[in-house]
Amino acid sequence: MDFIELKYGNTSFSCRIPxxxxxxxxxPKASDDPVSLVETALDNPMGAxxxxxxxxxxxxxxxxxxxxxxxxxxxxxxPVLVERLNHRGIPDEDIEILIALxxxxxxSESEHRKILGPLFGRxxxxxxDCDNPAELVQLGTTTSGIPVRVNRRVTEADRVIVxxxxxxxxxxxxxxxxxxLVPGVAGRExxxxxxxxxxxxxxxxxxxxxxxxxxxxxxPVHEAILEAALxxxxxxxxxxxxxxxxxxxxxxxxxxxxxxxxxxxxxxDYYAVSLEAPADLAVVSCGGQxxxxxxxxxxxxxxxxVRALRESGTIILxxxxxxxxxxxTFFSWFRHKDLGEFEAALRENYEIxxxxxxxxxxxxxxxxxxxxxxxxxxxxRTMGMxxxxxxxxxxxxxxxxxxxxxxxxxxxxxxTVLPVIQQVIDDL
Numbered sequence: 108m109d110f111i112e113l114k115y116g117n118t119s120f121s122c123r124i125p126x127x128x129x130x131x132x133x134x135p136k137a138s139d140d141p142v143s144l145v146e147t148a149l150d151n152p153m154g155a156x157x158x159x160x161x162x163x164x165x166x167x168x169x170x171x172x173x174x175x176x177x178x179x180x181x182x183x184x185x186p187v188l189v190e191r192l193n194h195r196g197i198p199d200e201d202i203e204i205l206i207a208l209x210x211x212x213x214x215s216e217s218e219h220r221k222i223l224g225p226l227f228g229r230x231x232x233x234x235x236d237c238d239n240p241a242e243l244v245q246l247g248t249t250t251s252g253i254p255v256r257v258n259r260r261v262t263e264a265d266r267v268i269v270x271x272x273x274x275x276x277x278x279x280x281x282x283x284x285x286x287x288l289v290p291g292v293a294g295r296e297x298x299x300x301x302x303x304x305x306x307x308x309x310x311x312x313x314x315x316x317x318x319x320x321x322x323x324x325x326x327p328v329h330e331a332i333l334e335a336a337l338x339x340x341x342x343x344x345x346x347x348x349x350x351x352x353x354x355x356x357x358x359x360x361x362x363x364x365x366x367x368x369x370x371x372x373x374x375x376d377y378y379a380v381s382l383e384a385p386a387d388l389a390v391v392s393c394g395g396q397x398x399x400x401x402x403x404x405x406x407x408x409x410x411x412x413v414r415a416l417r418e419s420g421t422i423i424l425x426x427x428x429x430x431x432x433x434x435x436t437f438f439s440w441f442r443h444k445d446l447g448e449f450e451a452a453l454r455e456n457y458e459i460x461x462x463x464x465x466x467x468x469x470x471x472x473x474x475x476x477x478x479x480x481x482x483x484x485x486x487x488r489t490m491g492m493x494x495x496x497x498x499x500x501x502x503x504x505x506x507x508x509x510x511x512x513x514x515x516x517x518x519x520x521x522x523t524v525l526p527v528i529q530q531v532i533d534d535l
Contacts, residue, residue: 113498113519114395115479116427120498122390127515130415132524134377137354141180144358145187148345152361153369158188161342162266164196169264170204171287172271174211174234175218179272180347180355182224188268188345189226204232205260207271207291210298210459233260237295246338253301255335256294267341269363273348273370274378275525277410277466278305280323281374283346284367285336297335303457304331312450314469320410321375321525323368333364346370348377351394351523379525385417387513388505390498391521392425398522399426401433402482403460406467408521413474415516415526421475421509423501424521428480440464441489446472467491475508477501 111129112119138144149158162168170188173179185204192202204223206214213234220227235258236242244262246255261267271291273283290298304327305318317325344366348357357373359366391412393399398408405426412422432438437460443449449465470476471491478492479501487494495501506513518524 111517111519113390113392113425113517115392115425116399116429117396119395120392120425122498122517124390124502124515124517126512127390127517128382128386130380130382130516130518130524130526131520132351132378132380134350134356137350137352137356141183141355142187144355145184145345148358148360149187149191152343152366153359154362154365155343158191158268158343158360159195162192162195162197166197166201166265167263168192168197168202168266168268169260170202170268170270171207171261171292172204172222173287173291174206174208174214175222176211177272177282178349178353179270180349180353181222181270183355184270184345184347184358185223185226188270189230199230202230203260203264204230205258205292206232206234207287208235208237209290209293210237210295235292237290237293237298243294249331249334249338251304251331253304253331253335254296255289255338256297257288257339258292261288261292261339261341266343267339269341269344271346273346273359273367273374275320275374275411277320277407278302278318278462279328279332280319280321280326281329281367281371283370284344284363285329285333288336288339288341289332293335299457299459301331301335302328302459302462303453304328305462306450306454309454312447314466320414321379321527323371336363348373351520378523379527382415382516382526382528384514385420385528386415386516387417387420387509388515389413389415389420389422389518390425390502390515391422391518393522394520396427399428399480401430402426402428402467402480403433403437403463404522405480406463408518409470409476410466411525412518412521413470415518415528416474419474421477421505423477423479423495423498423505425498426478426480428482431482434460436460437464438486438489441468441491443468475505477504
């Protein structure tokens, strides 16, 4: 095996492990004309009439799109959507863009400019606020009793167009589609309640086995989010699938459910990589800046990477984390060392960052995690992991406990690739 550069923040480590398997996705080359991909998808919508046959002159149209933390290609597809609406007789002043913040912070003017591209200053844009009662309306409750409160704009508009990008999600199965509405434009209580579906009923306890990456069928989080999102009755969806370099590979448009499912299948085709057998050791880079800007972002690579391992296997995670944990409440959850106690605390006072911490601790207790990062020794140990100053030191630490001639995988873009062990597939 030749030397491989594994990104770490703004730098990299060189890695060469003879006999190791390199795990990389195999998406197609991105188009040089992404606008044509958007146009083609809009001309051939899935499970819905063309957009031009849905909207009518005089109607108010709301376009929902993601915030700056989830690049979607919005500066490419939003102008195409607006142009089509204009041609249908919908003027700029009857179009509004709502940024689906979920529980994230408001966007700056420069971030709005990046999201809207050439539409900035031309089309009205507003950030969703999950905590402002004046902006929220109650739609009802789901069959499982989740209260659904959403931004009033999605109920007051004549037409709602949902946009975003599709990728793996570590407990909702896939992002995109319905998630742009819930949690994207939902109240905080709704956001928390849908995410809380990750747990089994109290009488069973523990995390639901189907609330995992790449799974929609039987996934209670997906089901809760979808049911809540459908209560908004969106009229049309446009979602992208991106390359690891954030270029548009595919565009899916039409009915929210049907188009989203088609995009999920494509993501799985591109980014799920089959392994014949589980590995003893996985060396995983998050993919460098900004994918390892903080630990909350980096844990995605941890979640995917351990899927390549046997039970109690070892993972070396390269995650610079120059901005620390990414949220001030995340680390405090590690005061709970027992998973049962941790689960009980989340059931009493659920918090999404607490769920991420719980998921992290589960992996740290199930596998040996050696973390190369800027986080301190005590912080790393508190999360149940071992700290190494660099990749060479991490490898020396790993080899002290792995079997002789360990089956090893190297994953240069751990936040993108989902290893799938073939033995597991064969058992399904």
